[in-house]
Amino acid sequence: MNRTSILVRRVTVWTVLKWTVALIVAAIAIFPIWWMINVVFALPGEPVSLNPRLWPSSLSAGIDKIHMILTETEYLRAYGISVAYALLTIAGVLLIGSLAAFEFSLFDFPGRRLLFGVVMLSLMVPTAVTIIPTYLLTSRLGWLNTMQGLVVPGLASAFGLFMLVQFMRAIPKDMIEAARLDGANHLQIYWHVALPLCRNALVTLAILTFMQTWGNYMWPLVISTRPEMYTVGQVVGLFNSPLSHHTVDTVMAANLLAAVPPLLFFLIFQRKIVEGIAMSGTKG
């Protein structure tokens, strides 16, 4: 049997159907992004004309728009705020989540089950219910329009704790005891043994936290009322607002700039995200 006949045999109706569905789904997912790029990198009005084009026609026009947004608006500062908000949240969620998961999964203490149950219960409560009390608390702390006001309320992530607990439970008790016998103290065991062993989970949680924080519109909108504390989401919102004088292509350029970091993040860590989510599923 030669190679060609093997290939012919493998191509069945089912395979063709699968590929067709996959391509349609991919096209639906990719088209908006492609359209965004198309609109940005074209002369004004061209893509939305009666005879639209599906491919970029002017690189320089796109660059001009991006340059204009970055220099003539507060976009760059918002970018900085968003990056700081995302990175600080990631660091905090990882630190607090992993420390809590370390205790919950590897040690026994009075009230452990109850406490964990309460934390897990908070997963069931929708954000809409907690946003007003959280706002009031943050406001009383005097944290409106501050970085800590943006970051701190999001640090205690029940989802992150749940995910890390699942991973840390899989660490053999022997290993923790071996470290104790080797003279490692509690924090050294956490740092040298537990943390490296759930690196995949930490990376996944970091990525998910980034996606969530970067795309978070509601909380910054509530907490940052002064323009100098606006995040990218808020600034893009301004571009889109009904009273905005920006044209569609400028709005699209702002959207594209906002979409680049999560897109890059996803493309770089795509494999890790899938692995991490798959693992947290099987270990539960």
Added chain:
Amino acid sequence: MAFLEISSLSKFFGTLPILNDVDLSIERGEFVVFVGPSGCGKSTLLRIISGLEDTTSGTITIDGEMMNNVEPAKRGTAMVFQSYALYPHMTTFQNVSFGLRMAHSPKEFITERVRQVSSILQLDKLLDRRPAQLSGGQKQRVAIGRAIVREPRVFLFDEPLSNLDAELRVQMRAELMDLHRRLGTTMIYVTHDQVEAMTLADKMVVMNGGRIQQTGAPLALYDDPDNRFVAGFVGSPKMNFLPARLAAVEPDAVKLEAIGGSGTASLPAPGLTAAPGPVEIGVRPEHLHLLPDGLEATGLVLNGEVTLVEELGAESFVHMDLADGTHITIRAGRGAARPAGQIRVRPDLERALLFGPDGQRLRGGDGRKG
């Protein structure tokens, strides 16, 4: 006072007793093996010595120092776990040096110590590998290396060979004996495998139900067990127990009847004092002799049906059922028995042991016979 002394030690998990009034003395440099069935408390005792588990009552001293409230890492013990418990994200070098790094030892000292240990255990070429790239035997050696590098006063081994295949287990056993000879450090080893215990131990501690049943040299326990449990646990195949009735006690012997159903015999037991009643005669498989067909025999002869013959090459184990249903095993030569049918067996009563209804050994005045 012995090097390691355990006095009146008890351990309860909630209300469940795990260890009951354990007393044990271990001398410096001894190779002691805790052996017993699953759940007998041997691993718990080892963990208590290491400090990973607290005691409910009782004391432990090492080299005269009370250890009850001393942190595990400060007891001068090092443990090798059944699962090896190697850190999968670290190389062999990092695994072995972990304890020294945690103690903030100088870098040159760490490198030198790891070099010494890796040459003792032939780990030199494996120092850059992670546990996933090592075979079972190599992982075991790394785990031992991690223990050695800290120069402990006592090595603790918790069933370290049970994850290895039979061939490797024999090889590692020899390596452990060699290591003990070279280092001369006190070693405490837990196993449920009595063959491992017999071959490794200077002193064997047989445990059951949270109590120490007997302590002594392996052959002393084999020849002179204190009770039915030790007699049955030490030795493979197990000792045979023949139900009998103690009919009369005479100054030099005891009269036994209803042995294996109907047999009678006189067992030499000078000075034995016991009330007539049910007893058990313990006979090792090698002290039962097959009688060839047609040979007239005097004394006690047991008749029974062969149920199975296990041919092992140099020897064979013949399993048979006596008339009263008692199952016994005979260690015989190669091809010594037919695979089925009736056979006759003569026990060597000079080597037989006697156990009372409470499972305790009935001893004669000389402390051995009976």
